[in-house]
Amino acid sequence: MRTELPDEELPKTDDEWRVRLNPAEFRVLRQAGTEPAWRGEYTDTKTTGVYRCRACGAQLFSSGTKFDSHCGWPSFSDSLPGTVKFIEDRSMGMTRIEVRCARCDSHLGHRFDGEGYPTPTDQRYCINSISMTLEPAED
Numbered sequence: 001m002r003t004e005l006p007d008e009e010l011p012k013t014d015d016e017w018r019v020r021l022n023p024a025e026f027r028v029l030r031q032a033g034t035e036p037a038w039r040g041e042y043t044d045t046k047t048t049g050v051y052r053c054r055a056c057g058a059q060l061f062s063s064g065t066k067f068d069s070h071c072g073w074p075s076f077s078d079s080l081p082g083t084v085k086f087i088e089d090r091s092m093g094m095t096r097i098e099v100r101c102a103r104c105d106s107h108l109g110h111r112f113d114g115e116g117y118p119t120p121t122d123q124r125y126c127i128n129s130i131s132m133t134l135e136p137a138e139d
């Protein structure tokens with residue numbers, strides 16, 4: 001099972017990331033791309049476990065906060081405490097909140113607030129499947 005990458009092995013340059021990530025992963029994680037809706041492997045996943053950053057292995061989201069948003073990407077009501085950071089994203093003519101891994105600064109997706117989903121936070125973390133690796137719970 002892939003776990004957290006040691007600090008000394010964390011890539012510092014794009015060239016180093018390209019060695020670790022395949023081209024599709026690199027485009028989303030390091031170039032803030034977005035995978036096509038409904039194509040990601042975790043869109044409808046219900047498996048219990050923890051979603052880790054596919055770039056550095058840090059734990060990011062619990063399956064307990066994943067919910068059906070019907071938006072075409074995995075959606076979570078919250079992240080694990082302190083695991084992500086937020087950047088204002090003004091690309092594509094919108095102001096959105098970009099979600100990045102706090103540890104390795106890789107792009108994960110966006111956070112949308114106040115959409116009225118029946119979740120405790122009224123937030124939707126809309127995250128690319130390809131940015132994460134699911135670690136199923138034991139048992």
Ligand SMILES: [Zn+2]
Pocket residue numbers: 053054055056057058101102103104105106
């Ligand atoms: Zn990371």
